[in-house]
Amino acid sequence: MQMKTIQPVTVFQALGDETRLRVVRLMVVAGDESCLCELVDSLMEPSYKLSRHLKVLRQAGVLVSRKEGRWVYHRLVSESPCLELLYKMVRALPDSQGVYGTDLKRFRERLRLREGGRCQVGVQSEALKDEVV
Amino acid sequence: MQMKTIQPVTVFQALGDETRLRVVRLMVVAGDESCLCELVDSLMEPSYKLSRHLKVLRQAGVLVSRKEGRWVYHRLVSESPCLELLYKMVRALPDSQGVYGTDLKRFRERLRLREGGRCQVGVQSEALKDEVV
DNA sequence: ATGATACTTGTACTATAGTGCAATAATGCA
């Protein structure tokens, strides 16, 4: 599932979306892996949307995903000098609207719900729970 | 014409195109400014196409343009720590297809046509000259 | 087995980006 060589254009395209950049920034700064529901609660975006964006990041080789039970944990790929430089740049990006800061704050709070370092719950934000009525 | 704050997403979008990345890579590695016709001869792409791509890079705040007679010289913006990190990453990108290398080679040859450090001629590649018949 | 939970994806829709041709500035030279 790993890419042989990174495709520079694809990587930049992957970062060229507000939602995806929020994900990458969050993971760069937090330095932790995350499952989908934690990202949903951190970014306050619907799961189907984030799931698609995570797929784009994965296909670009920026992210790898690991399934553990019902949860899928995502983390940044850190085996490439180029990507490391990219993350360094992402970490240095200004947070003019405070969005990245808010995402991080919510993420850190959400991490407190883990038990034994593992996520045990689903989406907490009422408005974003899949209303399977 | 300078941007107050850089818009991260816009910058990544600007780099997320093959042609524009070739331009940026060329300028990062060559470390020189360039006019449109020099870029046309280096990348072997039509001038109207490159002109549009240069505009995108300019609007993203990655590039500034300076008019001098009939020529317009373009150079990378280097007043931002973020952009410097980005250039460092671009410089480290693999050149798997050898495209960047070929662009650079042609660019260096093209620079020899300058006199007094200034471009004095237009597009040299016959196939790309605007056929104003 | 049944149902709940965590996540993914088929489909349809809309908006935007990239391209090529042709026309249009803008500048300098004879």
Added chain:
DNA sequence: TGCATTATTGCACTATAGTACAAGTATCAT
């Protein structure tokens, strides 16, 4: 002034990306 040269842009066309809803898959608990 007229014309060649350097560069930009209006327009039409096509392809692709992002979104939302709803349906689907995979896993676990009871």
